[in-house]
Amino acid sequence: MSALTFHMQNQLEAVDPMVLALKSHLQDKVADEVLMRFDICMSEALANLVLHAKTEQKDAPIDLMLDFDGELLIVDVFDPDGTAAFDIRKQARALSDVDVMAESGRGLGLILECADGVEYGPVQNRRCLSLKFQARN
Amino acid sequence: MIHTSKYAPHIVVVRPGVERLTAINSKAFKEEVIALIEGGASQLVIDFKEVSFLDSSGLGALTGVLKRIGHRGDLVVCGLNSDVTQMFKICRMDRVFKSYLDVDAAVQAMSESL
Numbered sequence: 001m002s003a004l005t006f007h008m009q010n011q012l013e014a015v016d017p018m019v020l021a022l023k024s025h026l027q028d029k030v031a032d033e034v035l036m037r038f039d040i041c042m043s044e045a046l047a048n049l050v051l052h053a054k055t056e057q058k059d060a061p062i063d064l065m066l067d068f069d070g071e072l073l074i075v076d077v078f079d080p081d082g083t084a085a086f087d088i089r090k091q092a093r094a095l096s097d098v099d100v101m102a103e104s105g106r107g108l109g110l111i112l113e114c115a116d117g118v119e120y121g122p123v124q125n126r127r128c129l130s131l132k133f134q135a136r137n
Numbered sequence: 138m139i140h141t142s143k144y145a146p147h148i149v150v151v152r153p154g155v156e157r158l159t160a161i162n163s164k165a166f167k168e169e170v171i172a173l174i175e176g177g178a179s180q181l182v183i184d185f186k187e188v189s190f191l192d193s194s195g196l197g198a199l200t201g202v203l204k205r206i207g208h209r210g211d212l213v214v215c216g217l218n219s220d221v222t223q224m225f226k227i228c229r230m231d232r233v234f235k236s237y238l239d240v241d242a243a244v245q246a247m248s249e250s251l
Contacts (some may be wrong), residue, residue: 040192044193047192098228101203102200103201104194106196
């Protein structure tokens, strides 16, 4: 599969449809367990970006790129224009440190727990969260 | 959003009414279930049979509901598919919520504990 690009409105209503659109390109190509972890990561990453990213341009779309070579699945989530840098690797709390009765605070830790690789940094003059998954366990 | 059924005089089964319980709808879910509690319901079964996915917001809403019930009653879950079960385990929520195969099993267990 060649890399696919997607654009999502920076709105909470757009998160679930975006995740389902991404998953539709992966059905029967990756293990169910991997698809589940992908679903968790994308739902958390996109919701976090929409709800919590500090941005001066709330209307700027979120661009994504999905790349899969049959073994390694990579999804890049580009920060919308005008968004302050936010490296989830430095902000996430380990799930084991979150009170089981807490009503929030699990999202970023879930991404680190469920993705096989997490990177964040500049790509082509933009900042990008890159999540990697091995297609088969 | 939610659908409810009374099974025994004091047991209410709640179906979230969505396929994905996520950031877009978890707040409404929590508010509607808390309204049930404030209306007198205290023994709740949340039936996830038709829920294919929930995220951290959904789990947070569930925790919020459990805290609202407190010692006045109980809340259990049932009908979790493999993905939702895994989400509970990853977040250690399987230690917090009793889980049953289906509504009948949950209602029976809850009835016996009353």
